Amino acid sequence: MAVHIIDHPLVQHKLSIMRNKETSTIKFRELLKEISMLMGYEITKDFPLTYEEIETPLMKMNAPKIEGKKVVIAPILRAGLGMVEGLTTLIPSARVGHIGMYRDEETCLPVFYYYKMPKTKDRLVIVTDPMLATGGSAIDAITRLKNDGFTSIRMMSLVASPQGLKAVQEKHPDVDIYLASLDEGLNEKNYILPGLGDAGDRIFGTK
Secondary structure, eight states: OOEEEOOOHHHHHHHHHHHSTTOOHHHHHHHHHHHHHHHHHHHTTTOOEEEEEEEOSSOEEEEEEEOOOOEEEEEBTTGGGGGHHHHHHHOTTOEEOEEEEEEOTTTOOEEEEEEEOOSOOOSEEEEEOSEESSSHHHHHHHHHHHHTTOOEEEEEOSEEOHHHHHHHHHHOTTOEEEESEEOSEEOTTOOEESSOSOHHHHHHTOO
8 A cells, every 4th residue: 555645736736725714615616626636647647558549630550548447436425525526527437426424423433324336346446535634434435345345446635644644554554545745633623734624614615
């Protein structure tokens, strides 16, 4: 398992604007789409290529094309939805699943209130969630996907805490994780510092 920090200047610049508490909901949402698309270039860079003969206006050539890589984008509701549009713009043929869950206050166990994924399990699943804080939701989502038969899974988040990253690494060492930033840590309410605030509220304007 590898951790990929995508430190491209455009990603870092846009992330800095997203961090600013004065950034509007509309701008925040637009930037999340743009960063997701830019990160998508990194998460797909190892897709295998095949060659197909085509004819340009001048001559025939063997042109490279992606070799039938089947992809599912699986946002963790609700904030993960904000990353879907950027990835589907980049990969229009991708299917989109949904993973909704909350944690039972008494048992502390995950309760899945919605889970819908394609029936075919031979696809690469890209799990999206802007924030990897404690890692609990990511761990539960990945565990559910594995139990459902998916074997090729990658995680994509904007910012993560060292604690959350370590937790996911320990539980799912075979899952590659893609981040725009590894932040300093968590506060007493388990918000990432310096972080983005509540990503779901900022995406959907609910606060």
